[in-house]
Amino acid sequence: MADKKMVEEITSMDEDFAQWYTDIVRKAELIEYTSVKGCMAIKPDGYAIWENIQAELDKRFKATGVRNVYMPMFIPESLLEKEKDHVEGFAPEVAWVTHGGLEPLAERMCVRPTSETLFCDFYKNDVHSYRDLPKVYNQWCSVVRWEKETRPFLRSREFLWQEGHTAHATAEEAEERTVQMLNVYADFLEDFLAIPVIKGQKTEKEKFAGAEATYTVEALMHDGKALQSGTSHNFGNGFAKAFDIQFADKDNTLKHVYQTSWGVTTRLIGAIIMVHGDNEGLVLPPKVAPIQLCIIPIQQKKEGVLDKAYELRDLLKDTVRVKVDDTDKTPGWKFSEAEMRGYPIRLEIGPKDIEAGKCVIVRRDTREKIEVTLDEVAAKVPEILETMQKEMLERARAHREAHTYVAHDYDEFKKIFNEKSGFVKAMWCGCRECEDQIKADLSVTSRCIPFEQEKVSDVCVCCGKPAQKMVYWGRAY
């Protein structure tokens, strides 16, 4: 029963994971394709997930002193070009605005692919004294990157995100903020999205264009591929020098500020789908689910059934996000629909239940049916949601552990990636050549140098020279 695939419209994930993902995104009505290539229409059920992510993250940001601002969506070419690494990193994928109405612009402008340059331009005039620091700003917006291959949520030409940009008086303070925000992301992903992450640092090859150091939270999807789920960058004072952002310090000397930036995107919705989803559809962790409980009346035209359903809704509406599916579909249809859309729990209530003073609650993740008396419902529902949230995280963590391997030499490393899919922990000498070699041989990249280091060998898994760090390797989205 549990393994039976009831929703034929969804391709089985074992058969074709990519198609399964696309099916979920469409059938759960998260997005619709549009006439604009690479840009998706985010539908109400998809956007509601983003709104919950936004609300929770925004709360957590503000608890650390972040304030929200808004910058222009256009960047003059001359501004984008100020920091060399940065422009080289982004130039290949920006969209250009060349005309204002019918008149050609004196200088073309790109649509922001990210807003470091705009924040720098702003801070340049806004920061004069150590008393003006730190600046801890964030903006919620969309950015545009002209991607060649696009996928809903995972890679679109326009995507929604938040980008935090901070300026500090000292390098230490910038580093502290960089790590702090990475921790905010890690905690958020685990607590709220039930997605366990590996925290670590990106290698030189993988770090952000213009950054001194990039920290990342890496998650493992159900198919064993890695997803970079949030990044936090320490810029040192490189951007400040390029943009001439100086302040008079306490010692009465002019100094450049130290900066950070950090962001997460609607890609997180893709992560939720690929970590928790199953062959029946989406499975949303209770905390992020726009609808947490769907009440499905059985024989709803019978006297009193709908009334009881509404009564239960009213009883629960202050503690959980609840709706009654009172459409005239059959119950079987509604069950499948509720599963497709990933509602954490559903409550079945029919004439027999009402007579017996009970109802049936079904968990989306385990599809376990729980009989609950109507007196207990109000207490039981939040309890079940809490348990489910916790178990989803545990299950995702167990899946990640089961798909994390250790390689001591290159033969072993290649064997694992040729036969399996997941994270591989292996030592690395620190040189770019080995990363390039591994990429060329296996399409595998370094995901991060984890903060929690283990020594699994003395030598680099690729070249055999003395190793410096243990690295998580994987195939990534």
Add this chain to the structure above:
RNA sequence: CGGCGCGUGGCUCAGCUUGGUAGAGCGCCACGUUCGGGACGUGGAGGUCGCAAGUUCAAAUCUUGUCGCGCCGACCA
């Protein structure tokens, strides 16, 4: 950007080889019977075949181009 595949009512697709101006199932609308894992009956609406040229008496069907979508690869959140 390279490779492969696909564009025909809202969706999934048949028709194309062998040109003769559209079909099915599902969905949708109405009414009735149903309702504990995607119910059923009857009636109804809805497309000119992605777009553009070309060949032809005649193009969904042949040719060329173009746009879009999906997957794989390179690049990237």
